[in-house]
Amino acid sequence: MTDTKKLIEPRLPRGFEDRLPGEIAAVDQMLATIKRVFERYGFDPLETPLFEYTETLGKFLPDTDRPNEGVFSLQDDDEQWLSLRYDLTAPLARYFAQNYDRLPKPFRSYRQGLVFRNEKPGPGRFRQFMQFDADTVGAAGPEADAEMCMMMADTMDALGLAGKYVVKVNNRKFWDGALDALGVAHDRRLTVLRAVDKLDRVGIDGVTELLGKGRKDESGDFTIGAELDEAAIWVVTELLRANDFDVQMDDINYFSLALAADSRLSINAIFREGVEELRQISRLVVASNYKNDRIRIDYSVVRGLEYYTGPVFEIELTFEVKNEKGQPVVFGSVGGGGRYDGLVSRFRNEPVPATGFSIGVSRLAQALKLTGNLGAETPVGPVVVLVMDRDQTARYQAMVSELRSAGIRTEMYLGPSGMNAQMKYANRRNAPAVVIEGSHEREQDLVTIKDMIAGAEAAKAFTDHAEMKAARPAQFNAPRSGLVEAVKRVLATEGVK
RNA sequence: GCCGCCUUAGCUCAGUUGGUUAGAGCACUAGAUUGUGGAUCUAGGGGUCCCCCGUUCAAGCCGGGGAGGCGGUACCA
Numbered sequence: 167m168t169d170t171k172k173l174i175e176p177r178l179p180r181g182f183e184d185r186l187p188g189e190i191a192a193v194d195q196m197l198a199t200i201k202r203v204f205e206r207y208g209f210d211p212l213e214t215p216l217f218e219y220t221e222t223l224g225k226f227l228p229d230t231d232r233p234n235e236g237v238f239s240l241q242d243d244d245e246q247w248l249s250l251r252y253d254l255t256a257p258l259a260r261y262f263a264q265n266y267d268r269l270p271k272p273f274r275s276y277r278q279g280l281v282f283r284n285e286k287p288g289p290g291r292f293r294q295f296m297q298f299d300a301d302t303v304g305a306a307g308p309e310a311d312a313e314m315c316m317m318m319a320d321t322m323d324a325l326g327l328a329g330k331y332v333v334k335v336n337n338r339k340f341w342d343g344a345l346d347a348l349g350v351a352h353d354r355r356l357t358v359l360r361a362v363d364k365l366d367r368v369g370i371d372g373v374t375e376l377l378g379k380g381r382k383d384e385s386g387d388f389t390i391g392a393e394l395d396e397a398a399i400w401v402v403t404e405l406l407r408a409n410d411f412d413v414q415m416d417d418i419n420y421f422s423l424a425l426a427a428d429s430r431l432s433i434n435a436i437f438r439e440g441v442e443e444l445r446q447i448s449r450l451v452v453a454s455n456y457k458n459d460r461i462r463i464d465y466s467v468v469r470g471l472e473y474y475t476g477p478v479f480e481i482e483l484t485f486e487v488k489n490e491k492g493q494p495v496v497f498g499s500v501g502g503g504g505r506y507d508g509l510v511s512r513f514r515n516e517p518v519p520a521t522g523f524s525i526g527v528s529r530l531a532q533a534l535k536l537t538g539n540l541g542a543e544t545p546v547g548p549v550v551v552l553v554m555d556r557d558q559t560a561r562y563q564a565m566v567s568e569l570r571s572a573g574i575r576t577e578m579y580l581g582p583s584g585m586n587a588q589m590k591y592a593n594r595r596n597a598p599a600v601v602i603e604g605s606h607e608r609e610q611d612l613v614t615i616k617d618m619i620a621g622a623e624a625a626k627a628f629t630d631h632a633e634m635k636a637a638r639p640a641q642f643n644a645p646r647s648g649l650v651e652a653v654k655r656v657l658a659t660e661g662v663k
Numbered sequence: 664g665c666c667g668c669c670u671u672a673g674c675u676c677a678g679u680u681g682g683u684u685a686g687a688g689c690a691c692u693a694g695a696u697u698g699u700g701g702a703u704c705u706a707g708g709g710g711u712c713c714c715c716c717g718u719u720c721a722a723g724c725c726g727g728g729g730a731g732g733c734g735g736u737a738c739c740a
Contacts, residue, residue, distance in 0.1 A: 286738095584693085585698050589700045591700095593700045602699080606697090626701090634700095638699065
């Protein structure tokens with residue numbers, strides 16, 4: 167064996183991450199909380215596969231100006247194209263259409279799972295991540311939309327985020343109607359909506375630039391503007407300035423707002439419809455005692471561009487988080503949704519109204535970890551039975567079996583290492599206790615149990631390593647027959663379940 | 664897509680004017696210690712100096728090209 171083997175570098179594709187025990191435990195807990203809230207609202211679980219036919223995922227994606235990007239696709243052996251799902255809504259639309267005849271309508275379902283996007287990852291953005299969605303299909307009224315908003319708010323409260331988030335609500339008809347009334351050409355409207363969406367990032371002045379000639383940011387990248395005329399820019403920015411967060415939502419007089427901005431808006435049917443829907447959602451939400459510190463109207467919310475047809479929602483965290491370097495980070499949206507009346511109509515000839523929202527589980531978990539709302543510490547490991555004498559492994563294995571039968575996570579040390587290494591192993595495993603039976607104990611039919619948590623605590627009192635070793639803190643002898651009971655006692659003292 | 668920064672051991676980094684077999688600290692594996700976690704000492708494992716081409720007697724170092732990583736921006740279902 168003189169030739170050197172070509173080694174493969176162990177690495178992950180960018181935008182993908184391993185999930186460690188601490189993360190898994192924390193996210194599982196989050197998921198259970200979200201499920202509880204959704205089920206309380208009457209939603210049922212549904213699971214669809216990771217792959218769908220590419221045509222099923224549909225024309226809402228990829229973006230019209232960048233086709234075939236953003237999705238992981240492969241060809242089946244019958245040459246049909248399959249894609250990994252990039253959200254949980256398109257698969258639901260497929261499922262609903264496929265099982266239309268036997269589903270109750272309206273159909274309420276929630277889904278949780280991984281979705282994939284083939285695009286450049288960034289901080290807090292991955293190519294594989296988890297979403298948690300709820301949707302009501304087949305209900306057209308604003309009641310369904312209002313319910314979504316309230317459920318989002320309740321979910322955030324249940325996750326321990328009361329007072330740290332806000333659900334923002336807008337309506338696509340609001341801007342569609344306003345731009346219609348102002349005579350903005352259809353090919354400019356996307357640009358206008360994108361500009362409006364950037365309000366919290368670039369401010370009202372930045373939006374003004376984007377509505378006009380365009381804007382150059384600090385990185386030197388130039389964003390082409392919408393080239394609106396002065397009057398139209400004034401109306402759009404005036405509407406954005408009219409975001410009034412201090413009054414109860416149903417107190418806002420939308421029509422006087424429209425008249426003040428531009429009288430053309432108040433006679434536009436779509437604009438009026440959008441405003442009326444917002445007002446109805448407001449009334450429903452306020453009647454259920456959700457105040458505007460939890461749910462509020464915000465005209466800068468736009469969401470996806472080719473997807474939503476009515477109300478749109480967004481959950482935003484309102485506190486500042488710090489990254490690993492201690493710098494403040496804007497976390498922004500951790501979820502959102504809206505009404506998408508057109509999605510199911512790809513599969514059926516009749517219109518099917520639908521509304522729903524999606525929580526970015528991975529993103530939300532990351533935000534919670536940074537604020538300490540979510541435990542990031544390594545979970546407690548198993549009890550470790552040390553192998554003091556290699557020819558006695560049958561005895562050690564018997565102890566392990568006894569402890570396991572009593573429901574205690576236990577393992578026997580595997581390998582030829584000395585006791586020192588075994589203790590290091592137990593330490594790294596976060597073991598709450600170790601069981602020691604050497605010849606001394608065996609002669610007297612005893613075992614030694616060491617409480618690793620108390621032991622670590624006690625060791626801090628020593629400055630001298632040799633002294634600490636001699637003291638052997640936090641350990642005691644128990645009769646071999648009382649092994650299980652003794653270990654249970656240690657676990658109970660340390661609060662280990 | 665566009666802009667910027669970066670790339671030498673698992674991690675953080677040294678590496679002289681271009682000069683033999685590329686180093687340190689930490690981390691890792693073990694021993695010293697019938698049999699005790701963090702200390703100390705000792706030993707050991709670990710490298711395509713991101714890749715390719717060029718200049719040169721000689722390249723980790725100089726020149727050109729490329730790849731990858733990070734950050735911003737654009738897009739975001």
